[in-house]
Amino acid sequence: MKLGVFMVLLSGRKFEDALDYVASKGLKAVEIGTGGYPGNAHCNPAELLENETALKNFKNAVESRGLIISALSCHGNPLHPQKAVAKEFHDVFVKTVELAEKLEVPVVNTFSGCPGDHEDAKYPNWPVAPWPNDYQEILTWQWENKVIPYWTEWGKYASDRNVKIGLELHGGFSVHTPGTLLRLREAAGEVIGANLDPSHMWWQGIDPVQAIHILGRAGAIHHFHAKDTSIDPINVNKHGLTDMQSYANMLDRAWQFRSVGFGHDVKEWADMMSALRLVGYDYVVSIEHEDGLMSVEEGFSKAVQNLQQVLIEEPLGEMWWV
Template identity: 50%
Template sequence: MILFSGCPGGGPKDTQPNWVTCPWPPDFLEVLDYQWNGVAIPFWTQEAKFARDHGVKLAFEAHPGFIVYNPETILKLRKACGNTIGANLDPSHFFWQGIDPIAAARALQGAIHYVHAKDTRVDVINTKVNGTLDTKNYGDVLSRSWVFRTCGYGHDEIWWNNFVSTLKLCGYDHVLSIEHEDSLMTPKEGLEKAITFLQRVVIREKSGKATWF
């Protein structure tokens, strides 16, 4: 099952999420302690047990705005709540955070439950001015620091070759699920282009026994 971790408020009486992005002022550390130890870990421990009892794995998509947003926080929740919890590795959310999804796949070895195939184009000019935290509408492509793109329109085939190869090396040889959120293409065109692109990238055959060593 693919899901998000959610983001608790900053305290028991809060009604809105509170995403902490830095450790100062120290109030933020108190918020993080409450969110993780007071809410997220107890909640997801119970949910993970229910999922495990029913033969279901929980694949968390790391997404900024939630408490699980990078490999470190995925592994933190997994360590606290058990191996039923793992990653839905979506490279698109890592690109714009400055995370290398290939390095992330290696860090998440053994904990990758599912993979989304979605690309991101980081606008070098806008990022130099405003950084990558961007709340402008996704349709405002020219002004945004980054936008989601169809596979191949943010990173080239060589990158995707390396990504797929790394997934295989790390023990993941399963689905690449195309997710379309490209503001410049219709869902039909984006899906068709992604399929054509990924057909050249996916490794279909088992490597078999090597004869050269």
């Protein structure tokens, strides 16, 4: 496995300066935002696709520092019920897939999206309860009319270009658990896999190690994010895990994102690394920083330090003792 970083935390730095900083930390991979929610501070697909020289310079800037691009990321909602909003996210996704093909980057990360509850809806509708039965009817309509048709069509578009789609299992979107990911993968094909982020498993009450086993045994982990979550034992009893308060309201929230090691101890992260190796995932562990209690530099640096203790980097040798 290689240790990498989701470069959006360094959006305030120029691209090559950010790459120098990443390389100085001993990392081997970068995940680069291309638009959507992550923005495109370091990579504008439309510009690179139209300029071969700029494309070569971009690739060389990464490779000359001993780095690889683990994924291009354009998290968005291409199923948004407002057609103009959906089109903007969709167009970025398509350009990102085309750029990934040109750069020979194997994965594009995004969200599954979440539709509304009917054709003329204005806002996404995320049903999370089976009763009253209205919610089941909404869920069925969404999957049969929006989720499966979209990802079947555009999954094939990506597959035809040798690009895999890593869907982040994130609350608020149709694919948010191992089960919903596998449901879509069964319908749309093996091009669909997870960009598995443990932080979103913990706040949904899912054990990330078990999520790794469930998805890994199906060959359905395309990419992996390293971000932690802490759950407040008092506030969670007041607000529940579906706490709708702003992330900025940290003192009263039921849970919050943390840097690696500050929500769960290093042993739990070691268990995840072992589980990834066990199910055959030997790609990149990409640090994502969304810790409201630490600066970018400190949160990132501590995540690097903690993960370097547990990352399994060397190839498997023979079991000489067997």
